[in-house]
Amino acid sequence: MLSRIADSLFWLARYIERAEDTARILDVNYHMLLERSQDSYHLRWEPLLVMSGEENLFRRLYSEATAENVFEFLAFRPNNPSSIVQCIGKARENARTIRDYISREMWEDINGLYHMVMRFNPRDEIVAGPHRFCDKIKFGTHRFHGVTDATLPHDEGWQFLRIGWSLERAEMTSRLVDVQYQKLLDELPTVGTPDNHQWMAVLRSVGAFEAYHRQYHSSIEPEKVAGMLILHSQHPRSIRFSTTEVQSGLRAISGSVPGSYANEAERLAGKVVERLSYDKIEEIFKHGLHTYLNELSAMFSLIGSDIARTYFYYAVVA
Amino acid sequence: METAPAHAIIPGLFSGYETGAFYDEMFSAPGQPRRPYAKVFQRLASLAPEQFEERRKLADLSFLIQGITFTVYSDGRGTERLFPFDLIPRILPNSEWLRIDRGLTQRVRALNLFLQDIYGEQCILRDRKLSRSLVYSCPHFYREMVGIQVPRGIFTHICGIDLVRDSKSGEFYVLEDNVRTPSGISYVLENRLVMTRIFPDAFHASEVLPLDHYPAELCRILRSLSPRGGDDAQIVLLSPGIYNSAYFEHSFLARQMGIELVEGRDLIVDGGIVYMKTIRGLKRVDVIYRRIDDEFLDPLAFRPDSLLGVPGLMGAYRSGNVALANAVGNGVADDKAIYAYVPEFIRYYLGEEPILRTVETYVCAKPADLAFVLEHLSELVVKTVGESGGYGMLIGPTADRHTLEQFRNRITQNPRNYIAQPVIPLSRVPSYDVPSRRLAGRHVDLRPYCLYDGEKVTIVPGGLTRVALKRGSLVVNSSQGGGSKDTWVLRGEG
Numbered sequence: 001m002l003s004r005i006a007d008s009l010f011w012l013a014r015y016i017e018r019a020e021d022t023a024r025i026l027d028v029n030y031h032m033l034l035e036r037s038q039d040s041y042h043l044r045w046e047p048l049l050v051m052s053g054e055e056n057l058f059r060r061l062y063s064e065a066t067a068e069n070v071f072e073f074l075a076f077r078p079n080n081p082s083s084i085v086q087c088i089g090k091a092r093e094n095a096r097t098i099r100d101y102i103s104r105e106m107w108e109d110i111n112g113l114y115h116m117v118m119r120f121n122p123r124d125e126i127v128a129g130p131h132r133f134c135d136k137i138k139f140g141t142h143r144f145h146g147v148t149d150a151t152l153p154h155d156e157g158w159q160f161l162r163i164g165w166s167l168e169r170a171e172m173t174s175r176l177v178d179v180q181y182q183k184l185l186d187e188l189p190t191v192g193t194p195d196n197h198q199w200m201a202v203l204r205s206v207g208a209f210e211a212y213h214r215q216y217h218s219s220i221e222p223e224k225v226a227g228m229l230i231l232h233s234q235h236p237r238s239i240r241f242s243t244t245e246v247q248s249g250l251r252a253i254s255g256s257v258p259g260s261y262a263n264e265a266e267r268l269a270g271k272v273v274e275r276l277s278y279d280k281i282e283e284i285f286k287h288g289l290h291t292y293l294n295e296l297s298a299m300f301s302l303i304g305s306d307i308a309r310t311y312f313y314y315a316v317v318a
Numbered sequence: 319m320e321t322a323p324a325h326a327i328i329p330g331l332f333s334g335y336e337t338g339a340f341y342d343e344m345f346s347a348p349g350q351p352r353r354p355y356a357k358v359f360q361r362l363a364s365l366a367p368e369q370f371e372e373r374r375k376l377a378d379l380s381f382l383i384q385g386i387t388f389t390v391y392s393d394g395r396g397t398e399r400l401f402p403f404d405l406i407p408r409i410l411p412n413s414e415w416l417r418i419d420r421g422l423t424q425r426v427r428a429l430n431l432f433l434q435d436i437y438g439e440q441c442i443l444r445d446r447k448l449s450r451s452l453v454y455s456c457p458h459f460y461r462e463m464v465g466i467q468v469p470r471g472i473f474t475h476i477c478g479i480d481l482v483r484d485s486k487s488g489e490f491y492v493l494e495d496n497v498r499t500p501s502g503i504s505y506v507l508e509n510r511l512v513m514t515r516i517f518p519d520a521f522h523a524s525e526v527l528p529l530d531h532y533p534a535e536l537c538r539i540l541r542s543l544s545p546r547g548g549d550d551a552q553i554v555l556l557s558p559g560i561y562n563s564a565y566f567e568h569s570f571l572a573r574q575m576g577i578e579l580v581e582g583r584d585l586i587v588d589g590g591i592v593y594m595k596t597i598r599g600l601k602r603v604d605v606i607y608r609r610i611d612d613e614f615l616d617p618l619a620f621r622p623d624s625l626l627g628v629p630g631l632m633g634a635y636r637s638g639n640v641a642l643a644n645a646v647g648n649g650v651a652d653d654k655a656i657y658a659y660v661p662e663f664i665r666y667y668l669g670e671e672p673i674l675r676t677v678e679t680y681v682c683a684k685p686a687d688l689a690f691v692l693e694h695l696s697e698l699v700v701k702t703v704g705e706s707g708g709y710g711m712l713i714g715p716t717a718d719r720h721t722l723e724q725f726r727n728r729i730t731q732n733p734r735n736y737i738a739q740p741v742i743p744l745s746r747v748p749s750y751d752v753p754s755r756r757l758a759g760r761h762v763d764l765r766p767y768c769l770y771d772g773e774k775v776t777i778v779p780g781g782l783t784r785v786a787l788k789r790g791s792l793v794v795n796s797s798q799g800g801g802s803k804d805t806w807v808l809r810g811e812g
Binding site for chain 1: 597
């Protein structure tokens with residue numbers, strides 16, 4: 001397989017995942033915030049901006065973090081490289097360069113998604129609120145996963161897609177937990193019972209609300225929520241599960257057996273998986289949740305650049 | 319009124335339809351369909367305009383979702399446009415097609431022999447059938463190619479020869495030989511697919527010859543060129559990338575043939591061998607179906623500013639380590655001044671009389687022709703010899719005085735760069751006029767795609783019918799507002 005194609009598959013998957021994650025977080029937070037009092041309303045939008053990694057850009061473009069501004073920025077703004085519309089556009093651009101490789105169904109699906117997204121009028125959507133838009137995005141990206149799974153041979157190209165979306169997901173979940181937890185510590189309720197709405201929103205945004213209840217049969221406890229999102233072995237959006245997916249994808253490409261590694265990316269992925277497999281949430285909190293997640297994030301970006309060095313941009317010795 | 323207007327007879331889509339002063343391919347007289355069109359006509363006449371409009375939207379949507387678009391660069395950044403598809407098929411009876419097929423086969427063989435000769439022994443120049451200066455002044459004649467043994471002696475693996483039907487005689491004429499990197503075959507195959515989905519009934523009733531064997535035949539030919547032989551030849555399609563207007567076609571063909579689509583940056587030449595960069599290191603490439611123009615292929619041999627090509631590729635080609643299709647230097651054969659001599663090539667190389675007619679051509683490089691052209695400028699079509707795609711053209715009868723003067727000056731300054739031809743009144747086929755929601759006669763041409771394996775020429779029945787969708791327009795190029803139609807060659811006479 002051409003290095004360029006592997007590269008495009010990897011990024012195609014990452015952009016699709018980024019669009020979906022942003023849509024999920026936007027949708028859930030928006031509706032949670034509607035139920036809150038006016039004064040906390042503005043404050044609560046900050047975490048979303050931090051998570052998107054484009055907080056500074058937002059400050060340059062808008063004077064205030066209102067619901068409308070944040071929604072416009074994260075969903076539509078053309079000069080926000082991480083806006084949903086931009087991510088879908090870039091995913092399509094990557095797909096277009098590898099049309100000969102991906103299945104016809106995949107291309108038509110992602111091209112259709114792009115045209116659908118372009119037909120949305122930001123003005124109308126801002127009035128209507130993000131649910132309608134975000135729901136379409138989620139539906140579209142889910143369909144993309146389904147079409148891909150059903151029409152593309154699960155060969156090494158498929159593995160690059162799998163690595164792409166899993167790595168992106170691991171990073172996003174890690175950022176989500178980190179940002180929400182920080183925020184929560186800053187605003188510990190002064191009166192009454194702990195406010196669980198924010199954590200419910202976190203669970204909902206990764207689609208783990210029901211799974212949480214099935215597992216714990218208890219009320220929402222921040223530590224358990226964090227534990228689930230970081231360490232759960234089977235939930236498809238937990239950091240552990242996603243990292244294991246990255247590792248499996250890398251092994252499928254190189255043919256390495258457990259206990260060995262063929263390149264730096266595999267070695268690092270193996271280290272992270274092992275850590276996530278044997279750590280307990282109590283230990284993580286003792287270590288410091290923020291520190292722990294920061295260490296993971298650093299590893300994820302190293303894994304990304306090592307994959308590129310191994311498979312996409314290796315030096316050719318002539 | 320001399321003849322009854324068609325709308326007196328046919329309701330619906332055809333109401334108000336006029337055959338006009340042109341050869342109408344569907345009607346021999348108002349309201350009288352020709353035999354090959356009889357079934358399609360009946361079907362269309364029974365369709366309410368609303369039903370037709372519905373199907374048209376369906377077809378458009380299908381093209382949009384499939385991303386069957388081309389890119390235009392008028393506004394600085396490329397915009398994707400649909401290549402308009404007209405749902406009314408263009409139909410040829412079998413006997414007429416067979417004659418075209420024979421004529422094109424003859425022409426492709428002659429063009430290939432000419433290229434072998436001109437880059438080899440140059441007998442035609444020694445025998446003074448063609449002037450040395452005309453060949454050497456051709457911008458696409460490459461001295462670098464002289465003496466190179468191309469694999470299996472094939473230069474013209476793929477030709478897209480443009481034909482037009484003259485309204486006066488009703489006969490087909492060759493208008494242009496495109497023997498460099500002709501495009502459009504993907505539209506032929508996609509148009510057919512959409513047609514069978516949207517009008518399955520009409521399609522079935524008419525018994526249309528299939529054309530989906532094109533990619534397999536092309537792939538067979540490419541494989542046969544491999545310098546290492548064997549069935550496991552590594553074949554790639556070299557594309558300039560997604561910003562090229564024909565990128566859709568490149569990816570389409572690569573997918574249909576199951577070969578790798580590469581860009582210049584995916585390839586590297588080392589020790590005279592071409593490799594592609596894969597996730598498992600370098601892999602040798604044997605055959606390149608290139609969709610990049612000669613001058614961009616190799617910055618070491620041609621334009622040094624080309625970022626699309628592969629440094630050292632010409633060296634590998636010259637050493638016979640890689641095959642290119644089409645060959646380099648083919649542009650000398652489809653130079654518009656050389657075109658005038660192709661009938662002579664057919665006689666000289668094959669000892670046969672040309673089956674298809676060519677348009678009378680005034681080569682401005684000849685003093686007598688030049689004088690005639692300057693005198694009759696407002697009656698002629700003037701073309702720049704090296705251009706294609708409808709660019710650099712003057713249509714005398716419709717040009718204003720200023721444009722005529724401009725061309726007069728340019729021709730006088732550089733006669734070798736121009737040829738002139740009489741205006742051919744192109745035949746028309748009923749086509750859907752979106753604003754009026756009715757059918758109207760629109761001018762068409764035909765580009766069949768010819769594949770040459772060194773022995774036989776394979777032409778998929780039909781080809782690309784391009785249609786000038788603007789009322790009165792004679793220019794069918796997609797860059798100038800043209801669209802396309804599905805072309806049907808019938809199993810019989812209809």
